[in-house]
Amino acid sequence: MCGIAGFWHFRSGRPADGEVIRAMTATLSHRGPDDDGYWVEGSLALGMRRLRVIDPAGGTQPMPNEDGSVQVIFNGEIYNHVELRRELEGCGHRFRSRSDTEVLAHGYEEWGAGLPEHLNGMFAFAIWDRREGRLLLARDRLGIKPLYLAEGPEGVVFGSELKAVVSSPTVELSWNLEAVDDFMTYEYVPTPTSIVSGVEKLRPGHTILYRADRPGARDERRYWNLEAEDPGDSDERGRRGNPTEMARELHDRLGIAVRRRMLADVPVGAFLSGGVDSSAIVSLMCDATGERSEKVRTFSLGFGDPSYDERAHARLVADHFGTRHTEREVTPAVVDLAETISGHFDEPFADVSAFPTLLLSKLAREDVTVALSGDGGDELFAGYDHYRAHRWAERLRWFGGRMGWSAADRLLDQVRPSPSKKGPVNIAQRFAEGMLRPRDLEHARWWIFQDLDDRRSLYSADLSGALAGRDCFAHYRERLREGTERGFRGLGRQLYSDLTGYLPDDILTKVDRMSMAVSLEARVPFLDHEFVEFAMSLPDRWKLRGGRSKWILKESMRGVLPTPILERRKEGFSMPMKNWLRGPLRPLMDDLLHGVAEREWFEQDEIRRLEAEHVDGRRNHAHRLWCLMSLELSLRGLEGARTT
Secondary structure: OEEEEEEEOOOOOOOOOHHHHHHHHHOOHHHOEOEEEEEEEOOEEEEEEEOOOOOOOOOOOOEEOOOOOEEEEEEEEEOOHHHHHHHHHHOOOOOOOOOHHHHHHHHHHHHHHHHHHHOOEEEEEEEEEOOOOEEEEEEOOOOOOOOEEEEOOOOEEEEOOHHHHHOOOOOOOOEOHHHHHHHHHHOOOOOOOOOEOOEEEOOOOEEEEEEOOOOOOOEEEEOOOOOOOOOOOHHHHHHOOOHHHHHHHHHHHHHHHHHHOOOOOOOEEEEOOOOHHHHHHHHHHHHHHHHHHHHOEEEEEEEOOHHHOOHHHHHHHHHHHOOEEEEEEEOHHHHHHHHHHHHHHOOOOOOOOHHHHHHHHHHHHOOOOEEEOOOOHHHHHOOOHHHHHHHHHHHHOOOOHHHHHHHHHHHHHOOOOOOOOOOHHHHHHHHHHHHOOOHHHHHHHHOOOOOHHHHHHHEOHHHHHHOOOOOOOHHHHHHHHHHHHOOOOHHHHHHHHHHHHHHHHHHHHHHHHHHHOOOOEEEOHHHOHHHHHHHHOOOHHHOEEOOEEOHHHHHHOEOOEOHHHHHOOOOOOOOOHHHHOOOOOHHHHHHHHHHHHHOOOEOHHHHHHHHHHHHOOOOOOHHHHHHHHHHHHHHHHHHHHHHO
16 A cells, blocks of 8 residues: 655656655655655656555566556556556566566556556556656546645646645645535535646546657546446346345355454454444455454444443444454543644545544554555445435325425424434434425435525625536536436435445545554445445345335354344444544634635635534534534644645
8 A cells, every 4th residue: 555646747858856756755755654655757656555465575666567668556456456567478578576566567558558457456556657758647546545636737737636736736625616516515526626726536437548749638438437228138137136146146245354454474364343334344344354253353433422332232243243343432522623634635635434444454454564445335225224215215204395405404403413323303303405406416315414595605605606507416416317328216326326436535535544544444345346336236126125224134154143243323433522522623623614614615604603502402404513623623724735
C-alpha cells in the first residue's frame, strides 16, 4: 500500500522540479512510512511513499521494466499477481522481484492501456512510457483506492490525496461552490468533482491516457461496468431459481475472495462489529486457517451508550470461532480527533463513523499491518434501512397523500428526539421527512439530511445566486439513470446507484483515509469484482425478502454463524455525535460555526437557530451542524497545507 503523486508538463514542456515532487510526496508519508522513491525525467516527475506488505525487500518504487523505459508508481494490491506473473513469464518477460508492482510494469508492456482489465485487486497507479511519450492513470473497478488530478496550461498533476495535488504551485486553490452544495446534500463531495475548483477525482473503473503527441487532449476510457443479467438466458434463470444452491455458491465465492486477501508478508487481521458482514468475513478467514483459527486476530470498538455498543455481538462471534480478539471502548475524548480526522480527508466529509473507524484502525495497527473489512455487503445485499423504507413507502404512498405526511411531520416535530441511536420517535421522524421528498429519489429520500428548503434558509443570497437553477440531486439521478441503461430495475437499480456512488464516495473514502492515517492496509473481500458481478446477478427477492434484508447472505452463513448474529437487525457503525455536540464537542462547534459564518456563504441567524435548537434538545440537528463544522475544518486544513 502506498501514496503516489506526480506531474507531467506535457503541454508547456517545462523541466520538472525535483523539489516539487518531494514536497507533494511528503504530504502522503502516513500512507507509506516504510520507504520513498522518485523518478524525474525531462518534464515528468513521479513520487511515492510505501507501506511494505508484499515483498518488503524487493518492491521499491518507482518500479521499472527490464530496460527502464517503463516506470510504475502504484497504490494498492493485485491479488492475482502470482498468476499474472506466470503468464507474463510465459510471454518472455523477466522479473527481478516478487512484488505485485512489477507485474504492472511487464503487464503494461504486454497489454498497454488494457492492463487494468487483467487485474483483480484494489489499485490506483501511474505508468510512464518513455518510448511512446505516454502517461497512463488508472483506478480500480469499485473505487477502493483514490486518485485526484488537475489539468492546466502546463499539463497534469495527480496524487492519492487532495493535499498532494494542491501542494503543487501550478494548482490554484479556489473553492468549488457547486461542490459545497453537493456536500451539504450528500455529506460528501461526489465523484468526479472536488471541493477545489479544477481538481477532479478519477472515476472508478476508468483510465486516462495522456500523450505527448496530443497535448491538447486526453483519452478517458471506462474499462469495467456492471451489467444486469440477460433475462433471455434461460439456463441462467434456471440456475438462479434454486436459492439453496446459490447460497452455497455465494459462500464458496466469498471464501475465494477472502483467501485472496489474506495473502501478505505481514500480519493480517479483521475488523469485527458483530454484524453479519464482518462476521462472515471472520468465519471464512477461520476456514482458511483451519485448526489455526486462534491465529486470526479480530478487533472491535464500543461505546458507553448501549444503543451504540456492539461489543457483545462481536465477542460472541470471536468466542464462537476462537479468534484472538481485542476490544476497546470509545470515550468522549474522541472529540479531540476532529481536526486530525479532517486533515486526513482533505475534502469536507461528514460521516461521523469516521471517528470510530480511525480508532478501530489504530487499535488493529497495534498488532497487524493488514485488516479485512466487511464493507460492501450492505450495497450488494440491501442491508440499509432506506431500502426497506422505500418498500414501505411504495405500499403507503396513497395513504394521506403529501398533505397527510406533512401533517405527520409537523406533529412529530413537536416531540423531542430520543438520545438513543434508533428510538421509535427518531425512526418515525426520519420516515415522515423522507415521504415528503421527491419520489424519483427512491431510497435516497431517507439518507438525505438537508432538504432543499433547509438549504435555501441556510444559504446566503450570494451562494444562492451562484447556485441558481442547479439540481443538487443530479449526481444521484444520474446513477439511477445509468443503472437503468445497464438493465437493472427496482431494488437492483438502487443497489447499482449505491455501488457506483455512495459506496466509493462515502464508505470506501472513509475506510481508505482512516486506515491509511495509521498506515494500516484495509482490504474488502465483498468488493472482489468477480464476487460483485455474481452478487448483482442474484434476484432482488433473495436480498430483501419480506422485511428481512441480506436474506441470501444470511442463508449462506446459516449453520456457520451463531443464530443471534443472523437474526439481529443492522445497527451501523456510528457514534453519539448528537449527544457530544451538546457536551464535549460544544466549544469546537462554537469556534467552527463562527468561522464558517464569516465566509459569507451561510446565514448567521439560521446557523444560530440550528445550534440553539440542538443544544437545548428541541431538535436533532447533528447532521446539519456537523456538516458545517466539517466544511470549515476542511477549508482551514487545505489553506494550511497550501501555505506550508
